[in-house]
Structures are given as C-alpha cells and as structure tokens.
Amino acid sequence: MKTQDSVAPDYRYLRPLKKPESATFPVYKKLEDLLTQASDHPDRVVAHALATCAGYAYSDAATLAMIMARMGLESNECRLVSQTVDAMFICSHAFLVQSDDGRVVILCYRGTQPMNFINWLTDADVNPETVPVPFADPPVSFAVHGGFYRNVRATRHEVVHALQRALDGRSVRAKGKAMPQRMEALYLTGHSLGGAMAAMMAVMLRTEPAYAPIARKLRAVYTYGQPMIGEPGLAKACDDDEFLGANLIRYVYGSDVVPQLPPTVSGPFAHFGRELHCGPGTTQDAAARTTQQLGNLTGLAIAPVAFISHQLRLFRNLPFQQSLYDHGPQHYISALTPAGVSSEYGDPG
Template sequence: MKTQDSVAPEFRYLRPMKRPESVTFPVYKKLEDILAQATEHPDSVVAHALATCAGYSYSDAPTLAMIMARLGLETNHCRQISQVVDAMFISSHAFLVQSKDGRVVILCYRGTQPLNFINWLTDADVNPEKVPIPFADPPVAFGIHGGFYRNVRATRHEVIHALERALDGRSVRAKGKAMPYPLEALYLTGHSLGAAMAATMAVMLRTEPAYTPIARMLRAVYTYGQPMIGDPALAKACDGDDFLRHNLIRYVYGSDVVPQLPPTVSGAFAHFGQERHCGPGATVGEVDRPTQQLGNLTGLVVAPLAFVTHQLRLFRNLPFQQSLYDHSPQHYVTALTPAGVSSEYGDPG
C-alpha cells in the first residue's frame, strides 16, 4: 500500500500572471462553506468542483491539492492511497482532499488511465461477483462488477481509517495534526473507472453497519461517465435507498459510450440514482429514463471511430450514438462550469 501526502500552499503562490483579463484565484470564495452548507443536490458549484477534482485525480497528490486550492479549498490536506497488483488486475488510487478547517472531505477515485493496460483489464473483468450486501437482514447476495469491486476493496480499509481520523477532528494524512473541526460533509466522486469505484463505495457506506458514523456525513456522490456497477437487482435495491436514489448523481456527456457499459453480452447490468445529461450544447437536466446497456458489440467498434473522426474537420459533425471522444474528463469539466465562472487556470468564464 502506497500513500502520498500533500498540503496545498497558500494561494498567494498560485495567482496567475497579472493580465487585464486575468481572474484572481480562488475561483470560488470559501468553497469549503459552499460544500458544507449545500443541502440540495445536484448543486451547480458542487458539480463543477467535483468534476474538476475527478479530472485531476489522473495526476498526483501535489497537483490535485494545487488545483483544488485554486478552486477554493486553500491550504487543503490531500492524501493519495494506492495499491497496484498487476496480476490481480488491481490499480486502485483513492485521493482524500480535506479542507483546511477539517469540515469537508472529498473522496475521489482515479479513473481508467489511457495507457494503463491493467486499468483496461480491470474494466473488462466484468464477471459479476456475488457479494452479500446488508440492505436487509440477513444480507442478500447481489452481482457486482468483479473488477470494480476488487479495486475498491484494495484501498477501502486505509480510506476508512483516514475518514475515521477526519471524524475525530484529525488530518486525513497518516501522521497529520489535529484540525479545527471534525468532519461535517463528505463527498464521493470520480470519472470512468473512478466513478464506478465511488458508486461502489457509496453502497458500502450506506449498507455496512460499521460505517454508519461515516455514512451520516455523506452529503452526495457525483460521478462522471460512470459505467454500470451491478446487476438489475442491485440497482433496484439501491434505488430503494432514499439517499442513493436522490443523492447519487451520474452525469453523462453527449454520446459517451462508457455509461452504456458493460454490454448486454456480458450479462445484465443496470444504473441507479439520478442521471443528468450535459453538453455539447445540451442543457444540464435530469432524464426520465436512465442510460441502457449497449445492445451489441458494434458500438464498441464505432466509439473509437468517433474519436478519430472528431480530429478530421470534414467528418467532425457526424452523429454517433456511441463516442469515446465524449468520454474525456475535460468535456465534463467544461460542460459543468457555470456561466461567468473562470477555469482552474484563471481563464475568464
């Protein structure tokens, strides 16, 4: 198990070069207050902040700490917890971003890295594992995507220990100092594989009695480009939980193919929670019918083709029902940036 700690520097070191059109950081004044006080979800500021967090989790703890400081979590404590076991198809990376006053923690899972072959094997390892989940007593076994489940399980205990530290008013860092306040608001997020891991952890927190003190602090789960994590029976049970039905929000950009996976040839899978569509050119809003499974393998061939054709001006506007290009995390960040709000690099909104 590897960990990496980082404390974001004072944001005076993060100011952009002074230009007439420059925007002074942070993007959001007192983002920790916004996160701690948000009571209705989805929230546009929270959606933007967590999409940015999910996008930069493909980097490392110092980079993520810097970006979240620019957004408004100044002098945050950021900890990376990782376990990589190639032969077991495990490449699990969890980031905990804690506000400087200790009240807010974001648990963000890294998604599928484009050049990481083990990540792709994890995504492809769809054979469901029967896992007893205590929605009722006695627990009932549900089918969960094997690769997603094993990757959450790999770092779960260290993540839980860090959250317990936050509950006790301490830093999430392994040997961190006492914080001004204990944890009040916990958010889970991730993109792609990271989105699936965040959703899986949310189910664990909501159903495991030992995690109840942490679950009480869970405010919402925001995922981006999330594939399905379990069978229809699990999805139905999750939608029977008030929190998971209303406060797990899945964003789907354009024709992103990943929310349609795994395909039906891999077995029956289904989504749960709220689904929201965004960009390109679409109004962010809830949909009546959640994304369904990909019915055949043709879409898996078409999806990469959509990425290639988008690079060619003559074919850029061809309509695709499945697109790998639309899965890129930067699309989610751009689509969910509120009007008039600057980017994490200070570009005017």
Template sequence: MTTDGRHPHPGPPVVGRPADAVPPGATPMPAWEERLREQLEIGGLWTRDTRGPSYARLRPYGPRTTPGFPVHPDLEERLLRAPRHPDPVIAHVLATCAAYAYAGAETVSMIMARMGLEENHCRMIGTSVDAMFVRSTAFLVQSASGRVAILCYRGTPPTDGIAWMTDADVQPERMPYRFGDPRSTVHAGFYRNVRATRYEVLAALKRACRGRSVRALLPDEPDVARMAELEALYVTGHSLGGAMAAMMAVMLRHERKFRDEDDVAGRLRAVYTYGQPMIGDPRFARACEADPFLAREVIRYIYDNDVVPHLPPRTAGPYRHFGREYRYEVPHLRHGVLGLSRHLGHAYDVRRGALREHTRFAGQAATFLGGLGLAALAFAGSRVRPLGALPVVYSFEDHGPQHYIAAVTPPGVQNEFGD
C-alpha cells in the first residue's frame, strides 16, 4: 500500500514482440495497445478500497432508520428481483452512483450506503497515461451479502483536459474480434479507456462470482467471511463514464471468455447511462441492436438539450446510438413565459419536465465548434435569469449530473441523502 492508502498494481507484462511471434490465426495487437501496456507497466494501475458505513455510523443520533432513510429500503432485493428495465428505483440509484463517481471511493461508498447498500464493499480502480489520452476510473460497489455489484465509470471532470482529449479522440478503431459487420468501428478514445482498467475490473468481478469481496482486506480488518456468489451486475456511468459502461457491456456480451468462465456476462442485468455520447458507427450500432440484451437492457437517459449525446459530430464521421433512449424534456415555450413570473415574486420551476421514451434516437451535431458553440451560448444564457427559460438547441448546463438525478428521482423521494 502506498502512503496515501492506494494499492499499486504491478501492471501487465510487456507485450511488444516481433510480428512473427503472434500465434497463427490470432489478431495482432494494435500498436496503440502495445504502447499503452508499456506505459501501464511503468506507471501501473492503482486501487483504493473502502467499506461503506453502517446506518448507525451515518446516523449517530436518533433512530437508525426512518421513513425516507435509507432512501430505498430493501434495495438489494430490488436490484435482484426487478422484473423489467428501466426500473425507477434502479434508475435513481445508478444516476446517483454515476454522479458521485466524480469523487473518491469513500464518497461513493457513503452515498450508496445512504441509498440502501449498508456496509457495502467498494473498490476504486484507476490509471492515467497523459500521452495516450487515458483517464480511466472505475468503481465497484458490492452489497454486504455479495449478491449484487455495481460497476460505475467516472465521466469527464470539467477541469480535466486529458479527459476532454479522450472524448475528442474520435479516430475509428476496429475491435479485434468479429462483431457484426467486420468493417464496423468504435470510438478509439472510449475503447482505449475501457481496456486500460478492464482486466483489474474483471479480476475483482471474478472474485465476486466466487463468493469473495471485490476489494482487498483493509488495515486491521479480520478476514472477510465468505460471501454469497454474485447474482446481479449493473453497469453505469455519466458522460464519458456512460460511453465506457456501454462499451464494457458490448465486450461482456461478445467476448467468449467472459461467458465460458464464471459467466460474468450471464449475471449482467442492465446498463443505465446518463448523458452518454455515441460510441460506434452505424454498422456497430446495428450489430448491437441485433443482440436482444444490448437492444433492450442498455438504457440511455438524455436531459433536455444536453449536447454530449449529440457527439461525436458528423465531421468526425458517422456515429449512431443503440439501446433504448429516454429523454427528460422541458416544454420551453410554455415555461419561458411562465418562468418570467419568478421575477414578479411567484414561485415557478422552469426546469420541470417529463421523461419519455423515444424510438428516434438523438442525432449527431453538425460540427464540434457548432455544437459546443451553441452549448456555450446556452450556458451563458442560463446565467442570465430572464433568458434561462428560453429554448436552446444544445446546452452544457443540461449535461450536469445533478440534472440527471433530479430527472429520475421517484415521487416521494426528497434527495439522495435521505434527510
């Protein structure tokens, strides 16, 4: 363990080798992946482990549980037994997890305990390679019994230039195995980021499938008792994290090794993403739509005029969404008039809207500059109160994870803290 509580990972072995050393019939490793693995061997992956607090620790005074706390009582059973997706409680839980993934392991485990997973096991896995535009951070949250796990990817922090470069690294990349049309391609930056931490993530999931904790023992902690085997896995993320979640779902479904041993893919229940950009070209999207799981159980949420689901733009090449799309839409024309009443002393929520499923998916913005420029203007307008309710084409403001939590909060739930 390092001095800051992190566990250094030794990293994968150096894989550079002559082309003639590649086994017959195998796909040669792309040059970028060889460089990435060499960088990871030098810097290594790192992990941070924690245990979620008990309700008694979260509430040192008064009753440990009350109506509204935890936010979702019997959450583990809900995650295990949900008959269909999207489920309103699960959508709220995963939106909250994705939003707080911009913090650290302690914060994620705390908020998930408040949501209903008391004393959860949490492992944070991260790596960073600036020269390769890699910023990959994953969280695994495992219920105390071991029966449920949530894999959550961190999105693009607003002040992290390398993460923004990852989003902009739109060079098409082919997956090294057959998936639909052999000419189909995916977003190179998203694909690279998932692969940077994938094997450590899957090593933790393998332990969960065998009745063990996803994390290591904490200092002065006795051996963790054997847990139940993993039954239900959910994958989620906001922004870049949503793209990584969707990409991981495709890998789990279509790389045979994840089904042959432990059947991690068979434990995958659903994927919920929030403000997710597109991850592949139309051929790739059609291949995903041909998979019943990816077509029905990948649930994408879009908040009103969020610009990110419309990226990459058309100038970067053709991209298309897949899965199911739910948009939270604010009727701006009506609210634009009524919202002015706030300046006359009347209370009115100009952001109130409705969540609806759309079969015609969000399309691509014309250009990076056009889409982001319109979003920047909308952001500036949102800071001028009389203009905040006027209709816009794209918006940075609408990309905020707090809006996604608000959009999917079930009736009767006050907030994610349960207070």
C-alpha cells in the first residue's frame, strides 16, 4: 500500500505569472462553508468543485492539493492511498482532500488513465462477483462488476481508517495533526472508473453497520462519465435507499460512451441515482436513464472513430451516439463551471 501526503500552500503563491485583472483566487471563497451548508443536491458549486477534483485526480497529491486550494479549500491536507497489482488488474488510487479546519473531506477516486493498460483491463474485467449487500437482514446478494469491486476493496480499509481519523478530529494523513474541528461533511466523487468506485464505496458506507458513523456524515456522491457497477436488482435496491436514490448524482456529457457500459454481452447492468445531462452551457435532468445501448463489443469501435473525427474539421460535427472524445474530464469541468465563475487557472468566466 502506497501513500502520498501533501499540504496545499497558500493560494496566493499559486497565481499565474500574468493574471488577468478580473481573475481571483480562490474561485470560491470559503469553499468549506459552501460544502458544509449545501443541503439540496445537485448543487452547482458542489458539482463544479467536485468535477475539478475528479479531473485532477489523474495527477498526484501535490497537484490535487494545489488545484483544490485554488478552488477554495486553502491550506488543505491531501492524502493519496494507492495499491497496484498488475496481475490482478488492480490499479486503485483514492485521494482524501481535507479542509484546513477539518470540517470537510472529499474522497475522490482516480479514473481510467488513457495510457494505462491495466486500467483498461480493470474496466474490461466485468466477470461479476456475487456480493452480499446488507440493505436488509439477512443481506441479499447481488452481482457486481468484478474489476470495480476488487479495486475499491484494495484501498478500502486504509481509506476508512483515514475517514475515521477525520471523524475523530484528526488529519487524514497517517501521522497528521489534530484538526480544529471534526468532520461534518463527506463527499465522494470520481470520473469514469473513479466514478464507479465512488458509487460502490457509497453503497458500502450506506449498508455496512460498522461504517454507520462515517455514513452519517455523507452529504452526496457526484460522479462524471460513470459506467454501471451492478445488476438491475442492485440498482433497484440503491434507488429504494433514501440516501442513494436521491443523493448519488451522475453527470453525462454529450455522447459519452462510458455511461452505456458494460455492453449487454457482459450481462445485465443498470444505473441508479439521479442522472443529469450536461453540455456546453446546459445542464438538465435526463429524460430517461442511460441504459446498456451497445449490444456487442463491436459497437465500441464507433467511440474511437468519434474521438478521431473531433480532430478533423471536416468530420467534427458528425452526430455520433457513442464518443470517447466526450468522455474527457475537461469537458465535464467546462460544462459545469457556472457562468461568471473563473476557472482553476484564473481564467475569467
């Protein structure tokens, strides 16, 4: 198990060399207050902040700490818990970002890295595992995506230990300091594979009795370009859960193909929670929940073609129904940046 710790420096030293006059950091003043006070989800500030966090989880702890300081969690503490076992298709990276007063913790899972072959094998390792989920007593067993489940388990105990430290008023870092306050608000997030891991961790927190003290601090789960994690029976049980049905928020950008996965040849899968579609300048509730729309693996060949077409002016506006180009985390961040709000780079909104 590997860990990386980082403390974000004062945001004033993170400004670009040539800062536009209208650009200011942090993007949101006292973001910890906004995250603590948000009660109705989806919330546009939360959606933007967590999309940015999920996008920069593809970097390291120091970079993510810096970006989240710019967003408004100044002097945050950031910890990366990771485990990689190539032979078992495990490539699990979980970031814990804690506000400097200790009140807010964001648990953010890294998604599928484009050039990481093991990441793609993890996504493809659909062979389901049957897992007892204690929504009721006795627990009911459901089939879940084997690769996603294995990767959440790889770092779960260290992550839960860190969350327990935050709940006790300590830093999420292994040898960190006492914090001014105990954790009051916990958010889970991630893009792509990271979103699937966040959703699965949310189910674990909500259903495992031992995790109940942590689960009581869970405010919402925001995922971006998330694939499905389990069979329709699990999805229904999650939708029936008072928290998961209303507060797991899934964003789908444009024609992003990943929310349509796994393909039907892998077996029946279904989404749960609230789905919103976003694009340039628009965000709206989905008219219908995304389903498994690819009948076989050959359908996936369309998605890379759509990615390449976006690089060629002549084909850029072709109406693809499945696109890898639309899966990029930068699209989710741009689409969910509120009008008039500057970016994480200080660009004016």
